Amino acid sequence: MADSDRHPFLQGLSKHRGAPPTIVVIFGASGDLTARKLIPAIYNLSYDNLLPADFHLVGYGRKPIPDEEFRTMASGAIKEFSRRELDAEVWAKVGATTTYVSGGYDEKAGFDRLAARIAEIERGVGSDVQCLFYISTPPSVFGPIIQNLGLSGLGSRYLGKPHQSKVIIEKPFGRDLDSARLLNAALRSVFEEHQVYRIDHYLGKETVQDLLVQRFANSIFEPLWNRNYIESVQITVAEDQGVGTRAGYYEQSGCLRDMIQNHTMQLLALTAMEAPGSFDAEAVRDEKVKVLKAIQPIALEVASDVARAQYLDGMTGGKKVPGYLAEQGVAPDSSTETFAAIRLSINNWRWYGVPFYLRSGKRLARRVSEIAIQFKAPPGTIFGQKDQFDLAVNTLSFQIQPDEGLSLILNAKIPGLETRTQPVKMSFRYATTFGSNTPEAYERLVLDAMIGDGTLFIRGDETETSWKLYTPVLDFWRSQGRKGMEGYPAGSWGPEDANALLASRGNTWRQP
Amino acid sequence: MAGIFDALPGEEVPVGTISGGLNEMWSGAAADGRPSPPTDDAKATQVNFVLHLGLRTDAADAVSQFETAVRFSRCYPCRVVVLCPVDDGSAPAEIRAKVYGECSIGKSADDTRCCEFVMLSYPRSARIYLENQVSICLSTDLPLYYWAHRFTDSARLADYRYLLTTAKRVLIDSATAPAGAIGFPWPRPENVRDLAFARLLPVRQMIGQFLSRYPVGSLSGDLRSITLAHGAEVSCEARVLLSWARDRIRACGAAGETFDLVPSADLPARAFALTFAYGDRRFFACRADLASAHATLDADFGSGRTTMPASVALLSQESALSEAMFF
Numbered sequence: 001m002a003d004s005d006r007h008p009f010l011q012g013l014s015k016h017r018g019a020p021p022t023i024v025v026i027f028g029a030s031g032d033l034t035a036r037k038l039i040p041a042i043y044n045l046s047y048d049n050l051l052p053a054d055f056h057l058v059g060y061g062r063k064p065i066p067d068e069e070f071r072t073m074a075s076g077a078i079k080e081f082s083r084r085e086l087d088a089e090v091w092a093k094v095g096a097t098t099t100y101v102s103g104g105y106d107e108k109a110g111f112d113r114l115a116a117r118i119a120e121i122e123r124g125v126g127s128d129v130q131c132l133f134y135i136s137t138p139p140s141v142f143g144p145i146i147q148n149l150g151l152s153g154l155g156s157r158y159l160g161k162p163h164q165s166k167v168i169i170e171k172p173f174g175r176d177l178d179s180a181r182l183l184n185a186a187l188r189s190v191f192e193e194h195q196v197y198r199i200d201h202y203l204g205k206e207t208v209q210d211l212l213v214q215r216f217a218n219s220i221f222e223p224l225w226n227r228n229y230i231e232s233v234q235i236t237v238a239e240d241q242g243v244g245t246r247a248g249y250y251e252q253s254g255c256l257r258d259m260i261q262n263h264t265m266q267l268l269a270l271t272a273m274e275a276p277g278s279f280d281a282e283a284v285r286d287e288k289v290k291v292l293k294a295i296q297p298i299a300l301e302v303a304s305d306v307a308r309a310q311y312l313d314g315m316t317g318g319k320k321v322p323g324y325l326a327e328q329g330v331a332p333d334s335s336t337e338t339f340a341a342i343r344l345s346i347n348n349w350r351w352y353g354v355p356f357y358l359r360s361g362k363r364l365a366r367r368v369s370e371i372a373i374q375f376k377a378p379p380g381t382i383f384g385q386k387d388q389f390d391l392a393v394n395t396l397s398f399q400i401q402p403d404e405g406l407s408l409i410l411n412a413k414i415p416g417l418e419t420r421t422q423p424v425k426m427s428f429r430y431a432t433t434f435g436s437n438t439p440e441a442y443e444r445l446v447l448d449a450m451i452g453d454g455t456l457f458i459r460g461d462e463t464e465t466s467w468k469l470y471t472p473v474l475d476f477w478r479s480q481g482r483k484g485m486e487g488y489p490a491g492s493w494g495p496e497d498a499n500a501l502l503a504s505r506g507n508t509w510r511q512p
Numbered sequence: 513m514a515g516i517f518d519a520l521p522g523e524e525v526p527v528g529t530i531s532g533g534l535n536e537m538w539s540g541a542a543a544d545g546r547p548s549p550p551t552d553d554a555k556a557t558q559v560n561f562v563l564h565l566g567l568r569t570d571a572a573d574a575v576s577q578f579e580t581a582v583r584f585s586r587c588y589p590c591r592v593v594v595l596c597p598v599d600d601g602s603a604p605a606e607i608r609a610k611v612y613g614e615c616s617i618g619k620s621a622d623d624t625r626c627c628e629f630v631m632l633s634y635p636r637s638a639r640i641y642l643e644n645q646v647s648i649c650l651s652t653d654l655p656l657y658y659w660a661h662r663f664t665d666s667a668r669l670a671d672y673r674y675l676l677t678t679a680k681r682v683l684i685d686s687a688t689a690p691a692g693a694i695g696f697p698w699p700r701p702e703n704v705r706d707l708a709f710a711r712l713l714p715v716r717q718m719i720g721q722f723l724s725r726y727p728v729g730s731l732s733g734d735l736r737s738i739t740l741a742h743g744a745e746v747s748c749e750a751r752v753l754l755s756w757a758r759d760r761i762r763a764c765g766a767a768g769e770t771f772d773l774v775p776s777a778d779l780p781a782r783a784f785a786l787t788f789a790y791g792d793r794r795f796f797a798c799r800a801d802l803a804s805a806h807a808t809l810d811a812d813f814g815s816g817r818t819t820m821p822a823s824v825a826l827l828s829q830e831s832a833l834s835e836a837m838f839f
Contacts (some may be wrong), residue, residue, distance in 0.1 A: 007724035008763035010732075014839060016718050021725060049714050053822060055810070089805065093823055126818040174663045211727040289578060432625055 014079040019450040021054035021129045021165040023121055025114065027145050028137035029059025029070065033170065037201075038136060039074045040082035041442035046094045047084055048439075048448055052124045060114055070100035083440060097121075105137065106144035111152040112362040118154065130163035130307035139172055143186050150190035159192070167198045168449050171262050172253070173458070177467040177473055184460040191290060197449045202263045202369075204441025206430060207404040209233065210268050210457070211371070212284075213396070213408065220385070221396075222275075224375065231393065232507050233266050233271060233371040234357045237400075240316055242490070245316035245337070246313040247329030255308070255340040256477075259360035265292065265380040265466045266458070267371055267400070268356055272346055285462065292465040294348040300476045307486065307497035308337035308477060311363040314490025321363065321490045335482045338362045342473075357502060359509070363490035370512045372493045383411075383421060392423030397512065405429035467501055517596040517633035519571035522612030523789045528634075530649060533611045534628055547615035558586060559657055559837075560650040562675060563637050566594040566662030577661050578629075584830040585627035586616045593653045594631040595642070607645060608633040637672075643674045643809040655680040657837045662688050666696035673699055681705055681837050687748035708752045715749075715807075718758055718824050719786070719798055722759075722809045730813040732766035734791035741776040742784040746802065749826065750784050757786065800824050 003011050010018040020461065026034055045051050059070050072501050075095065078086045103110015122129045131154060135145055149155040149167070157165045165188070174180030185197050202208055215221055224230070237259050243250045250258065269288040276283035299305045312323040323328055324338050339361030377396040383389040395409045407427040414420045414512065430438065448456055486495035493511055502508055525533030541548040563581050565574050572605035574596070581592050592644075610631040617624050630649045634642050650656065669676065676682055684693050685707040698704050701792055723731060724821040747772035761769070778805050779785060782803040788796035794814060801805035803826040811818050827835060 007720075008728060009720040009723040009760050011760070013713075013720060015716055018721055019723065047716060053718060053820060054725075123814055211624050434587075435759065 015451060015453070016050060016447055019050075019052040019130075019447065021052050021125050021127060022132055022448070022450050023056040023058055023118055023129055024116075024132045024134060024450075025058045025060055026134045027060050027105065027141075028135070029061045030065065030073065030333055031061075031136055033136045034059070035073070035077035035304075036081045036133065037440070037442045038324055038446070039077040041440055042444050043078045043082055043314060043440065044084060044443050045447055047087065047090045048350070052092075052450070054127075055119050056097040056099070056129075057094065058114070058117060058121075059098070060110075061100075061102060062104055064102040065100050065344045067184060069101045071095045071098050071235075080236075087506055089099055105141040106148070108148055111148040112152065115152045115154055123395055128158060128161075128163055129452070131157055132446075133165065133167045134414060134446075135167065135169045139183075141176075142183060144436065146186050146190050155190040155195070159195075162193060162452060165191075166195050166197060166449055166452070167191055168199055169334070170199055170461065172257060173198055173262075173463040174467060175253075175257055177464065177471040180463050180467040184464065186458070193460055194454065194476075196460065197445075197454060198460070198463065199445055200262055200458055201441040201445065202266055202267050202400070203456040203458075203486075204445040205400055205404070205439055207398055207400045207406075208267065208270065208422040210378075210406075211267075211398055215271075216275050225373075227348065227352055227354045229375055230354050231376045232355045232502075232505070234374065234510055235267050235271070235359070235370075236372070236512060237264050237267075237360040237369045238367060238493075238512075239362050239369045240364060240491075242311065242316075242321060242363050243327050243330065245329075247327055250338075251330060251334060251336050254336040255360055255362070260340050260342060260388075261367075261466055261470045264358045264360055264460075267369075268292075268344070268358065270355070270464075271371055271373070272351055273491065274350070279455065281457075284455050285459045289459070289461050289465055291346060291348070292462060292469070294346050295450045295469055296345045296347050298342065298344070298469065298473055300473065305342060305501065306473055307339075307495060307501055308484070309339040309486035309488050309495035309497065310334070310336070311338050311361070311490045312487040314363065314492065315392065315452065316363060316491045323487070323490065324363075333423055333482065335477070335480075335485060336483070339364070339475070339486075339488060339494050339498070341494065341501055343501045355502075355505060355507070357507070357509070358499060359494060360489075361494055366492050367402065368512045370510075371400070372397040372399050372510050372512070374507070388419075389421045390423065391421055395510070397510075399512070401433065403429060405431075407475075515571045516565055516569055516574035517598070517608065517610070517631060519575055520594065520596070520610065520612075520631050522610035522629060522631055523626055524608065524610050527607050527609045527645065528610060530609050531826045533609070534613065534630075537611050537613050541613065541615075546619055547624060548628075549615060549624065553597065559588045559590045560654050560677075561585070561592045561593060562595060562646065562650075562656065562658045562670070564660050564663070565597070566660070566664055567599065568662045568664055569701055571617045573662070577659075577662045580829045581629070581659075582614060582627070583828075584833045585614075586625065587830070588834060589625045589627050591649070591654075592627060592629045592717045593649045594629060595646070596631060597631055597639075604639050605635050607638050607641065625684050635793075639671045643672070646675060657681050657683065659683045659833070661685070663693065663696075663732075664690055666693075669696060676700070679703060679732065683833065683836050684709055686752060697724070705836040706752065707829070707832045707836055709756070710746050710836040711829070712749055712753055712756070713827055713828040713832075714824050715753060716807070716825070718800075718807060718822050719757075720760070722798075722811070722820065722822075723796065726811070726813045728764040730794065731788075731796075732761060732764040733836055734794075735761065735766045735769045735788060736771065736791055737787075737789045739774060739787045739789070741774040741779060741787075742786060743776065743779040743781040745781040746784055748777060753784070753786070754796065761788075802826055 075091055100200045101114045136376050155165050174183050269291055273287040273291045276287045310324040341359040346357040373396040391411050392409050405428050407425050409423050409425055412424045414422050488495040488496045538548045562576045612629040615624050615626040656679045682704045687708050739753040740750050758771050780801055783801040786798045796811040798809050805823050807822045809820045
C-alpha cells in the first residue's frame, strides 16, 4: 500500500508502524515454539513500540490454564528466551491484554468460546479488530483447527478488508505432494490464499532478505549471475546437534522433509529467481514459483542426483557422541536419513548447465547455513602454473547463520619481487557493521502478517511445486529401505556419496 | 570557544598525521589489552558522520553531544568528524586535531564494533581549508550525515556548502536551533531533518495508530479547534507535535479550525495535553507525561467512548539520530 493511500494519521510512519487493532490467537499456546519464539517476538515488538495501540494476545490450547498462569508462563518465556531482558513496564502493557481460552482443537464449543472472547475484546476496543490466528501445533491438528475456524465464522471476519482474518501456519506444509495438496485444499475451504501466511523462519533472517538486496540493488552482480560466469552454487544448512529429544518427530520426518524441501529450497529460489517487477509479495512469489518449476526432475537410479546417510558414532565439540541408531527413540533398523545432499539442474536460459548442490544434515562439523556462489576459473593462460600461482575459485558466500554476512574470495598478489598469488577474503559482517541486536526472524514475520505483507511467506503453489520435486525421492527411498543408506561420523561434513555428486564436474564441497 | 575542543576527550595529534594517529591509538589500545578492532573492516565501515558544533556551543554541551555521537556509533559504527569552530579573536590561525576511538564488544569477542572520532578545531579564518581537511578524514564512498548543532545564523551556511550539499541528511534540532532554522536557505532543503520531530516518533505513532481507527470524515468534520497545552520542558516538542497534528488533520480534509499552543503551569514539566474539539459531542484528548512514560487516549467519534492507557516516551537522542538519518 502506498503511503498516500494510508490513513492520513499513519502517513509518514513506516509501513511497519500502523498495524490495525489486532488480536493474535496462538493455537498451541503452551508449546515449545510459543515459549521460545512467539511470546518473545511479541514482547520485543511491544518493546519497540511496533504493536498496534489495541493489541491483545489470546492463547488457545487443550490444557485448562487460568489467565494469570498463562501470563506467568509468558513472562517466564520472555525471561528465558527473549533477546532483551524483561522490562516490567513493557510486559505490564502486553500482559494486561493477554488471556487464555481452553478448548480442544476439534471441539466446536471451544471455538465458540474463543469467538465470544474475541467479540468481548472487540466491544472493549470499540472498533473493528483484526484476528491473526497462529497455528503453532503439530500438523495432526491443522485440519480440525482450520475447519473450526471456518465453522465458527472466525476465518471470514471482515473478508476483503485490510483487517480481514489472517492465519499463520508453521511447517510442515504436508509430508508429500498429496498431503500438501490436502492441506492447501483445507486452507482454501476456509481462507482465501491472501489470508494464509505459511511461515518459514529462514525468510525472516536478515541475511536472507539481504540476498535480494545484494542481487537486485547492486548492478555489479547481475551481469555475472548466470551460466556464463557461475560454475556452481552450493547451499548448506548444517547442524551440529543430533536428534536429541525429537526422535519421535524426526523418525517420521527425516532431513529431506525437515530441511531440504523447505529451508534450502527457499534459499535456492531467492538465489536463482529472476528480478521481480516490484518488491510486491505476489511479484516476488511469482518469480520464486517460476524458478522452482524450472528445476528438472531428480535422477534417482542412474547417475543419481541424491545421497542420504545417517550419522555414526563420532565426536562433536570434543565429546564422543552416539550414532543415530543408538539415539533414544530411534528404531534400530531406522531408514530415516539424517543427512541429504541433492544436485539440481534448472532448465532455463540463465541457469542451464549450472549445478545447484544442496546439503543438510545433523551432527555435521559445525552449525552453519550459507549460500556459496562459485565462479568459473579464468582462462589459464597467464596464471596457469599451479606451483607458482595459488588461485582460489572466486566465491561469493552469503552466511545465513551464525555470523551473518557475506564474503568474497579474490586472488591477490603476494607482496614481493616475484609474482606469486594468494587467495584473500573480503568480508562484510552484520554484527560489526550494524550491531547484533537485530530483530529475530519471528518479530519481522509476525509483524509482516499483522500488516498484511506476504512477501516473506510461502504461497501454496510454492509448497506444491517443491513437493512435486521431492515426493519421488521420498517414494524411492522408502522403496529401498536401508539399501544405499550411507553412514558418516558425527562431527564430519557428511558421507562420501555426497562428494560423488560433485566429483563428475571436478567440484568439491566447501567446508564453511 | 577554544574550550570545547579542549573539553572533548581524545589525544591531540598533528593535523598532517591524523591517519597515523588513529593507527597508533588502536595499536596502543591493543597493547594495553583494551578492546580494539580485530580487523580493519570492524571500524568505520558504515557511515560518515560530521558533528558540527555551532559557535554558541559551550563545553558541557559539546561533551553532551559528543557522548550522544558515541552512543550512536556503538549501534552504527562510523567515522565521526567533530568540527569545533573557534572565534577568530581568541585562537591562533591554525587547525588542530584530536583523535579518539572506542570499541564495544557485543555477544562475543568476534562481535566487536568500533568507531573513530577526529576532532578538528579551526578558526573561522581557516574555514576555506576545512572542507578539504574534513574530506581526508572521511571514509571514501560512504554516505555522509551532517549534524548541525546550534547553527544560529544562516549567513554562514555558504561556508560549508560543499559538505551540506554532499550530505545525505542534514540534522538540526529545533529545541536548540532558532525558530525558523528548518527554513534556512540550506543547499538541499529536502534533506534537512529535525531531531525534535524524530524524537516524537513514539508519540506520533501512538496518536496516529489510535486516530487511524476512525474514518477521516469523523476526524475532520466540524472540527473547531486543536489545542496543545504543554509543560515547561517540552515547549519545542509541543510546537513540532502541533505542527504535525495540523498537517495530518488537514490531510483528513479539515479546514477553518484554530490551533493553539498553550504553555501550562498546571501540567508537569514534561507533559502535554492534546485536545480536538468539535461542534458536537465528538472529542479526542490525549494526555501524556513523558517523565513517567504514561499516556491516556480518550475519544468519542460517535461510536462510543474509548479510553486507552499507553506507555510513551520520547526517543533517546541517539535513536532520534538514527531515525532522522536512515528513515
